[in-house]
Amino acid sequence: MRGRAYWYSGQVDRAADELERLLSDPEVRDPWAQDIAKLARLGVGRTPFAVSGGLVAVTDMPRAGTTSLIVPLELNGEPALGMIATGASEAVIDSSGGAQPSWVSLRFGERIEMRDIPALAKDLSGLSRQVNAPIKILLGVNVLRHLRPTFDFAGGQFVVRAFDPPQPPGATSVKLSYIRGGGMLLRGGFGPEGQGRDCLLLVDTTLTYPVALDSAGWEKAGVDPRTLEPISGAGNIRQGVLPHLRIGSFDIPRVPGLDGTSMVKEREDGLDVDLDGLMGSGFLATFRVTLVDGGRTLWLEDLPPEAMRGAPPLPPVPEDEAEPEGGAPHPAAPAPEQKPSSSPEKTPRSERAPVPAPAAPTPAAAATPAPAAASPAGAALGKASAPATAPAPTKESKATPAGGAAQ
Template identity: 50%
Template sequence: MRLRSALTLLALSLGVMSSVGATGCGGAQESARAPMADKWFQRAKVSYKNGDFEDARQSAASALKEAPNDVEVRVLAARIALMRLDYPEALKMTQGVAGTEAAGLRGRANWYAGNLEAAADDLEAVLRDPAVKDPWARDVASLARRGMGRHPYSLDGNLVGKVEMPRAGSALIVPCELEGEQILAMIATANGEVVVDSTSRREPAWVNLSFDGVDIKDVPARTQDLSGLSRQLGAPIKALLGANLLRHAHATFDRRGDQFVVRRHEATAPPDSARVPLWYVPDGGLLMRATVSPKDDGNALLLVDSSQSYLVALNNPAWQKANVDAKTIRPEPELQNMKTGSLPVFRLGTFDLPMLPAVQGIPNDTTKGATDVELGGVLGAGLIAVFRVTFSDEGRYAWLEPDPGMNPNAQKSAPPPAAAPPSDTPAPAPPVTKPGDKPLKLTPPKGTAPGGGKPDAAKVPGQTAKPADKK
């Protein structure tokens, strides 16, 4: 009896050890992975971390050919697919994969794909893990559970809606209707979801928005206290328009022309523009890659945050990559104890902007979202305002049209016109005002703007300055 009991305990112990070895992440699985699969996997991890998502995608695909059932490879491939808005691929890679990380990716893919019930199930599973603190998942799980039968971002009404944007320096302010009420909203590309002021709605809710006759129904909205932003701008901001709404509405925002356009259908390619790939953090914030050095590794991954007034802010490794002498970076009193310098090389898409003024360091108030990639910095509204930006291919790309006053050398590498200009979005002419007209203006307190700094965007080399308070 004693011998039988001892043998039974030994068998159970060996079984537990075997189970741990099979399911544990890291060393156990890496040691069992074929050498070629591991080489591709390690390359995919490094490229993903550095923001080279296309190389990461291709490397992960090569790793999957060698090890199609490898859990770590599948989870990484799902993460890359989600950043590129490839929801079917993200769901395929996480199908049958257990664990909180896979459930979080699967829940986000289901949410963005409009599979609300499945999204609620997965995100609620994530929140049951005591090690997880995820406010986005908490809010969205609640919205998904209460949104059964809804079709997020349903477009109705006019084919095209054009809204005149009031002046507020580089801030992108958009008048619109929220549940029939006229409000002022702000474009906030670092946010995924729409955000409404918590003074009017205490909990996340499904809302309806309208822009000049284009109705966007069943819009999921989180809540946040926007009173501080309203004080900065000197006007009541009642909502933030996140990246998910912008891409679903095929939106164009044009600070120089003071125009915001939404469409029920995709716009055709505008002339003299660059087609720039877009990526997204898992919570929906917008990412772009820029070149800060002519070297092979001279790219930097930037969070696009239109709530920040500066042009570009880079962390110290990105400044070192740009080969800028630290002695040339000097304090800027009007930017709240931050330092500024000039980047000898800066390329966005096919547009070269040499000697671009930039801020040293990423401000503490800049949200990174739920991402584990290495951000090189933040692209702010001051630089976005130089371009007319149109979302295309469901948000996977953006068309960037330069300011006509920009130095021609700044776009010397741009391709020839891709197509005729979109008939629904002609380049806006400066509005004509009559004596006695009082166009809506926002006047931020002196010396302030979202994220600090002057309310007007800094001048970009080669750009013709435009008065900020006159039309």
């Protein structure tokens, strides 16, 4: 615990000493400590996450056919694509080209530069094939909490700041916690406020479905796991609809989800915590999301359809990365289109037809061992000019213009 505290407070020298002392015990088996001890020793004398340049940088987020949160940036001075990965504790660079754990620099929108970022190394080629984009770095939570970012998938916008912005009017505030410094945990409820039961979800934005619950989680939400329906062509994966999910002051009805019993069990074993399920980018992509207060607080803004705009397409993939042997799998199939309401401006979002359940997921690659499924926003993926909305908060929620958190 002491080594982690030193690391996350930026005391690199003391973290290196403490972690090496911990690992000298032959009975200790801590992969995180092993990786970070090496990085900490390499970074002795550095000041992690040093920010320079402007106050605000805005970048357009491209789309790759799913709700993956992809961010154009510069990695060590070279143009690259990164992915927001709240399931990773640290930044992770692609090791498929021979990269090793190191300290890197990032630049966003040619305005803000962050230097001395500790980055682990992992082969991201499988993830790149899954999302059909050459991902060179995962932006883990230790990076994100220093960027004070806002990401708006529907509006195609990623904002980085050198200061904490004021809370947008109408945004709901959600407190976050972290297990072992890594996993981002969010508390919510299965049911309207004052009803239902509380839940604990692990947020992992590399997963493209809205939510995945284990059997106990579905039962807690009032759904018999035996009633979940198999997804055609997806093996044993089953799907259902969560009657209500309460996050902050937002009560979202009819949220599509998967039976994620095995996935949740794997995360529980790794983090030593009892989870009800996982929350993926398919849920967060339907809101404007801002991370502030050193990563301890998340703001969610409900976006009205008129505030959304299209996102630019991905840049061309270099020839040497475009088609790995065997061919890249296709991105998750978009959900079927829904007929628009005859008068969408007058119909409360909470009374509109529910979004369809997620489509059959693409088989997951090794780097991301979770099935991908179409999200509530999936109906418009690939249609940049008409992004879709998702299960909306009830009439008590107040929609906020998309520009609220970019101040």
